[in-house]
Amino acid sequence: MLAGGTNFLTTMSAEAKSVSVTGVRIGETNKKTRLVLELSERVNFNVFTLANPYRVVIDFDELDWKIGQGGDKGRGYISRYRYGLFKPGTSRLVLDIDRPVKVSKSFFIAANHKYPDRFVLDLEKTNHQTFVKNTRKPVAVTRSSSSASPVAAFDPSFSGKAKRTKKVIVIDAGHGGVDPGAPGAAGKPEKKITLEVARAIRHALVSTGRYKVVMTRDRDLFIPLRKRVDIARAHDADLFLSVHADSLDNKKVRGATVYTLSETASDKEAAKLAAKENKADIIAGIDLGTETDDVSGILIDLVQRETMNYSVRFADVLVGQLKGKVLLRTNSHRFAGFRVLKAPDVPSVLLEMGYLSNYQDAKSLGTRQTQRKLAKTVQEAIDRYFEKAYAGQLGIDG
Ligand SMILES: [Zn+2]
Structure with missing residues (x-):
């Protein structure tokens, strides 16, 4: 107290x-x-x-x-x-x-x-x-350049990070500050819900004593997408989880979806969502200059492919864990070109917890009860993912 x-x-x-x-x-x-x-x-x-x-x-x-x-x-x-x-x-x-x-x-x-x-x-x-x-570029913004910086080899055996006593998990509360995200049908905007859930996930993970948690933001503050990626890389994170809540014109659609990075989207809706989430920097008044708005033109190299395999495995574990506990959409694991998932050496997954355009989802996601349940489920999924990784059960060659 x-x-x-x-x-x-x-x-x-x-x-x-x-x-x-x-x-x-x-x-x-x-x-x-x-x-x-x-x-x-x-x-x-x-x-x-x-x-x-x-x-x-x-x-x-x-x-x-x-x-x-x-x-x-x-x-x-x-x-x-x-x-x-x-x-x-x-x-x-x-x-x-x-x-x-x-x-x-x-x-x-x-x-x-x-x-x-x-x-x-x-x-x-x-x-x-x-x-x-x-038009001039804002002086205030320092542009990082993670895609241009050399990439340390990602060690799929996890041995490179084995010396650490705790796994480092980066929890990324979507949007914030000048970027409100989706408006909430029940009043609370996306940026507020994502921060509340991110804090609940941090609490659940830290309580186990097994994880060190880094938050990309812990207040109502704008963070450029690239910086979120840089934070994960700077901490040499074992896992990056970005938390969001979607919205659609069809207000009846409900349920959670788990997304991973891909050059080609799994479906039209996923492509549209990625384009929307990728606009965060534009919404916040950042000049993207010549930076491309999707990943279609970006070379995904071997290191990134390796990482992407782990992202997919974690996404599968997360979907399995969410099943039966929260409402999931059909095709609950989808993929598209999310800029925030582009760390080449940190397995990264984006969780859309539900639809803020749907009143029931929006109301439920704003409650402590749902937030705690989601956080607990995410923590169990992360436990399971690392258990499998150590047991060599992720089914990834190399
Ligand atoms: Zn979002």
């Missing part, structure tokens, strides 16, 4: 000094679209634009957003917008723009008797060439 109390106090004091956003308004005339944010005080900001697709990104000193969950519909040239923590100390507002625009003005207006401090941004139409000319 003491630890909980300390956390609570830390949160309180962190919140006490933060600047909050209390209102957002978008207005339009025939010539421009104006966005106004109301803040409790003035902060530093940095505005830039990104193409493919057209976006306007504003980075602020860290803010406390008191205007709902984000991912809201826009107006005028702004089709949608979302906001959240981009990295510690920096909050980000991303505007999806329906045509090329230029940021004609961005400034603060001081508080008066009626309004608090306001941040104002004016957008005006321009052509594609001018938009692209004004």
